[in-house]
Amino acid sequence: MHDNHTTDSQNIVIEVTVVGKDRKGIVADITNFIFKNRGNIEQINQNVVHGFFGMHLQASFQKKINRNELDEGMRSLSKKLQMEIKVHYQEADRVKNVAILVSKEDHCLLTILASKKMKEIKANIEVIIGSTDILKPIADDAGIPFYVVNNIDQSEAENHILQLIEQYNIDLIVLARYMRILTPNFVWRYPNRIINIHPSLLPAFPGAYAYVQAYERGAKIVGCTAHFVTEDLDQGPIICQESFKVFQSDTVETIKKKGHALEGTTLLEAIKLYLEGKLEVYWGRVHVTES
Secondary structure, three states: OOOOOEEOHHHEEEEEEEEEEOOOOHHHHHHHHHHHOOEEEEEEEEEEEOOEEEEEEEEEEOOOEEHHHHHHHHHHHHHHHOOEEEEEEEEOOOOOEEEEEEOOOOHHHHHHHHHHHOOOOOOEEEEEEEOOOOOHHHHHHHOOOEEEOOOOOHHHHHHHHHHHHHHOOOOEEEEOOOOOOOOHHHHOOOOOOEEEEEOOOOOOOOOOOHHHHHHHOOOOEEEEEEEEOEOOEOOOOEEEEEEEEOOOOOOHHHHHHHHHHHHHHHHHHHHHHHHOOOEEEEOOEEEEOOO
């Protein structure tokens, strides 16, 4: 997993995700392993749906840790429990790595890349993953690796994306108008680390034709929502929302044009807040801090 041997844990928080078929003893074995390594559990969340278990745990350490030993211990637990266990290390001083998932629309991607070029966001955009190759020229121009993952079977597609996320040591996944639905099997691995932009002031006008619905229903205010992705699809914790007025002279096309511009800036604002460490999620709500 990592080549580092010993790390000053004052700058390290580890995230452990566990996914697999539900069985007894999973939580106890993993928490005991953390305690034996002198770790302090900061957060732990778990869920079981139709016999499928998912757990996310955050732990910090008061003394230096040996990554190789920790990783080897987790691999042993993985074999014992027959579960998939991943460890992600969060170093406070390391610039975060971002993956952007896209489909056909380019407005959000272009906004993010323009901000990066202007050095407005401090992050490494390591990889762009597309459900089609339509936006590959944009990635090529920016010098960012682009991968097409278009498997018809969603589980196969997600397995491919998971491999890329691990390969590039990704901290934040951004859905920049990515039009495929991610399953709980994927989402549970990255709690509060996947940000989506939705073309609506959720929960109103959900779906792919939000602006058409808004126009047909005579909406006077239209907007968009940046939110963390959960297994509840578009019901995840809201990070920020923006809106604009609709005038009688507006058409579907003018609403779309305004909406697309707003989607880009709203998604970008959510990304900046995340990268600046200003987002905390508890009780299903996002709280913006001053840190």
